[in-house]
Amino acid sequence: xxxxxxxxxxxxxxxxxxxxxxxxxxxAPVPTRLIYPLRQHIGNAAKPLVKVGDKVLCGQKIADAQxxxxxxxxxxxxxxxxxxxxxxxxxxxxxxxPSITIETDGLDxxxxxxxxxxxxxxxxxxxVDLIREAGIVGLGGAAFPTAxxxxxxxxxxxxxxxxxxxxxxxxxxxxxxxLLKERANRVVEGIEILLYMTGAKRAILAIEDNVPDTFTSIxxxxxxxxxxxxxxxxxxxxxxTGGEKQLIQTLTGKEVPSGKIPADIxxxxxxxxxxxxxxxxxxxxxxxxxxxVTITGEGVNKPHNLEVRIGTPIKALIDVCHGYTKHAERLxxxxxxxxFALLNDEIPIVKATNCILVASKxxxxxxxxAMPCIRCxxxxxxxxxxxxxxxxxxxxxxxxxxxxERLNLFDCIECGCCDVACPxxxxxxxxxxxxxxxxxxQNHEKHLSNVARERFEAREERIARDKAERAERSxxxxxxxxxxxxxxxxxxxxxxxxxxKNSTEGED
Amino acid sequence: xxxxxxxxxxxxxxILLGYAAIRFKVEGDPLVDKIDAVLxxxxxxxxNFPGCRPYAQAIANGEADINQCPPGGEAGITALADLxxxxxxxxxxxxxxxxxxxxxxxxxxxxIGCKLCIQACPVxxxxxxxxxMHTIIEAECTGCELCLPPCPVECITMEPLAxxxxxxxxxxxxxxxxKVVS
Numbered sequence: 001x002x003x004x005x006x007x008x009x010x011x012x013x014x015x016x017x018x019x020x021x022x023x024x025x026x027x028a029p030v031p032t033r034l035i036y037p038l039r040q041h042i043g044n045a046a047k048p049l050v051k052v053g054d055k056v057l058c059g060q061k062i063a064d065a066q067x068x069x070x071x072x073x074x075x076x077x078x079x080x081x082x083x084x085x086x087x088x089x090x091x092x093x094x095x096x097x098p099s100i101t102i103e104t105d106g107l108d109x110x111x112x113x114x115x116x117x118x119x120x121x122x123x124x125x126x127x128v129d130l131i132r133e134a135g136i137v138g139l140g141g142a143a144f145p146t147a148x149x150x151x152x153x154x155x156x157x158x159x160x161x162x163x164x165x166x167x168x169x170x171x172x173x174x175x176x177x178x179l180l181k182e183r184a185n186r187v188v189e190g191i192e193i194l195l196y197m198t199g200a201k202r203a204i205l206a207i208e209d210n211v212p213d214t215f216t217s218i219x220x221x222x223x224x225x226x227x228x229x230x231x232x233x234x235x236x237x238x239x240x241t242g243g244e245k246q247l248i249q250t251l252t253g254k255e256v257p258s259g260k261i262p263a264d265i266x267x268x269x270x271x272x273x274x275x276x277x278x279x280x281x282x283x284x285x286x287x288x289x290x291x292x293v294t295i296t297g298e299g300v301n302k303p304h305n306l307e308v309r310i311g312t313p314i315k316a317l318i319d320v321c322h323g324y325t326k327h328a329e330r331l332x333x334x335x336x337x338x339x340f341a342l343l344n345d346e347i348p349i350v351k352a353t354n355c356i357l358v359a360s361k362x363x364x365x366x367x368x369x370a371m372p373c374i375r376c377x378x379x380x381x382x383x384x385x386x387x388x389x390x391x392x393x394x395x396x397x398x399x400x401x402x403x404x405e406r407l408n409l410f411d412c413i414e415c416g417c418c419d420v421a422c423p424x425x426x427x428x429x430x431x432x433x434x435x436x437x438x439x440x441x442q443n444h445e446k447h448l449s450n451v452a453r454e455r456f457e458a459r460e461e462r463i464a465r466d467k468a469e470r471a472e473r474s475x476x477x478x479x480x481x482x483x484x485x486x487x488x489x490x491x492x493x494x495x496x497x498x499x500x501k502n503s504t505e506g507e508d
Numbered sequence: 509x510x511x512x513x514x515x516x517x518x519x520x521x522x523i524l525l526g527y528a529a530i531r532f533k534v535e536g537d538p539l540v541d542k543i544d545a546v547l548x549x550x551x552x553x554x555x556n557f558p559g560c561r562p563y564a565q566a567i568a569n570g571e572a573d574i575n576q577c578p579p580g581g582e583a584g585i586t587a588l589a590d591l592x593x594x595x596x597x598x599x600x601x602x603x604x605x606x607x608x609x610x611x612x613x614x615x616x617x618x619x620i621g622c623k624l625c626i627q628a629c630p631v632x633x634x635x636x637x638x639x640x641m642h643t644i645i646e647a648e649c650t651g652c653e654l655c656l657p658p659c660p661v662e663c664i665t666m667e668p669l670a671x672x673x674x675x676x677x678x679x680x681x682x683x684x685x686x687k688v689v690s
Contacts, residue, residue, distance in 0.1 A: 430681045431680070434677065452551065452648070455633070
C-alpha cells in the first residue's frame, strides 16, 4: 500500500511502550463510588435524569443529551445516587463541575439489553440513533459525539474512505494496541457496521510498525472476515502519526484543509476503541459504560491495562496496580506529550481517558531554564501541521494575539514536537495554549459587550418610545378638552343629576 | 470651442459627484461606531456621559479625553489611542479606578420590591414586580454598580464573577529568560 508523509514529526519517540504493551487487559473491580461529570464530551453538558436517593442499574441512562452536540451518560454498575453536585473534573484548570455520584451496591444488576445481531436489517439512521443513545463519543481523546460524525443524512459529500485509527503514537499508552490484539474480531465486526452505515468504498485500519504482532492478529481477523474492502496498513512510527489529520495524510496523501473536518474531503476517521464500543452497542445492545485504560509510569508498582468502568476514581485503579512507588511525582491524564497534570486521585476516569501516567521525576520533562530563541527554525521543521512556531511564539509572548491567529494558531494540535526540538528549551506549546485560551476569552468578552450594547440600545429606544406615547396621550386629552367647551359639559352633568333627583323623588 | 467642452465636462462631473454623494451617503458616524466597539459596554456612566455610545460620540467630537473609562482600563485606553492615533495616557482618577468585573447580587430576603433598581439598570438585567422580590439576571449584568445608590434598604452587593470553564485560560509561561552575564 502506498503511503505518504506529513511534515516533520519525531521518529525517536517510540519509547516506553514496553512497560505496558505486553500486559493483557484485566477487568478492574467495581469501585465503591462512581463519579460521572455531566460534561465528558465536546458540546453541551448532559441533563440528569435521576434524583439523589434513586436506585440505578448497570447500563441505565442517568443523564440525557442536551441539544444537538451532546451525549447521554449511563451508570456503570448498580447502586444508589448519593449526590448531584460539583466534583473535581479531569481538566487542566483543576475546576469542579456538576457530577452525579453513585454508591455501588456490589450486585452489579444490569438492565435488560436489546441486541441487534443482524444490524443490516436496520436503516443507517436507526443505527445512528442507537449509537447516540449508547452515549458513544470519540475514545481517542477528543470525545466528540460519534453519532454526529456518522450521520450521513443531508450531507452532500459522499463518504469514500473509512479510516480506523489504531496508531497509538504517544509514548506509554497501549490500550488500543491491547484491544486490537485481544478483541480483533469485535473491531472487525464494528468496521462492518460502519461500512454499512456510511456506504464507504474502503476501510483502512492503520497500525504503527513498532507492534508487528498486533498487525498479524488483526490481519488474521480481517482474513477471517473475508471482506475485500477492509484492509490493514502498517505505517511508520513517527510521532504524531496518530493525530487525525496526520493519519489521513499518511494514508491518503490528502490534507484536511484548515478549519475543515475530514468529512469535507469524503473521509471519516474513527479510533479503534470507539469502533469496539460501537460493535458492543449494536450487537450486544450495551451502552458505553467502560473502556480500556493504561495505568503506567515509574510511579506505580505494577503497570496495568485495565478495562475500567467509566466514573471510577483514579485512586481505585492505583490500588489495583499495587499502589504508588516512592518515585511517584506527578499524576498525568493522557500521555506525556499531550496529557495534563491532575490535582489528585479523587478525579474519575471519563470517556476520553486513555491513560493515567504516574510519572517519576525523571519522566516529567524537567523544567529547564528557557533561553532566548535563536531562530534556528528546528521547530518549524518538526511541526506536523507546517506552522511557524517561532513566529507564533513571538506574537503570543508579546500579546499580539490577532497576529498569531492570522498565522493559523488554531491549527496547532499541541503535539509538543516543537518543545522537544527546541534547543533553547522554550515551552512553546505552553505559550500556544495560553494564546489560544486568551483569544477565546477575548472573543467571549466581545460577545458579552455586544449583548450589553444591544440591550442598552433597546432600552434607550423603549424609553424614548414610552415618552413619545405619553406625550401623545396627554396632547390628545388636552385637545379633547379644548374641542368640547367646559360649560356644556358642566350643564350636561347638572341636568343629569337633576333628572336623577327627580326620578328618586317620583318614587317616594 | 474648447471652453464649451470643458464646461460640459465640468457639469457632467459635477452631476456625477452630486449623485455619488447622495447614493453612497454613509449612515451614521463610522468613527463613533469604531470607538463604541472598543468601549466595554458596561454603561456605567463613570466617564460622566450617560452610557458608552454618548462617550464615544463625545470622543469623536473632541469633547472628551480617551482616559475616562475605568472598566476599560489600561487596555481600553491603549486600544483607543491606537484607533485614534494619539498618545496613550494613564486613567483619569476623577472617573474611578480599574477593578475586576463584578456582578450585582440582590439579597432577596431584604428586598422590599421598590422597583428603583430596575429603573436604574442600563441593560434591563433586573427582574421584579412592585412589592415583590427582585432578582438580577447574572448573565446580563455588566457590573456597572448603578443599581447600588437608589436601593433604599441597601440589599444589593457586588460579588466576584463565578469561575467558569468558558472564561478559564492557561497561565502564560513566565519568561524567565535571564541574560547570561559573563
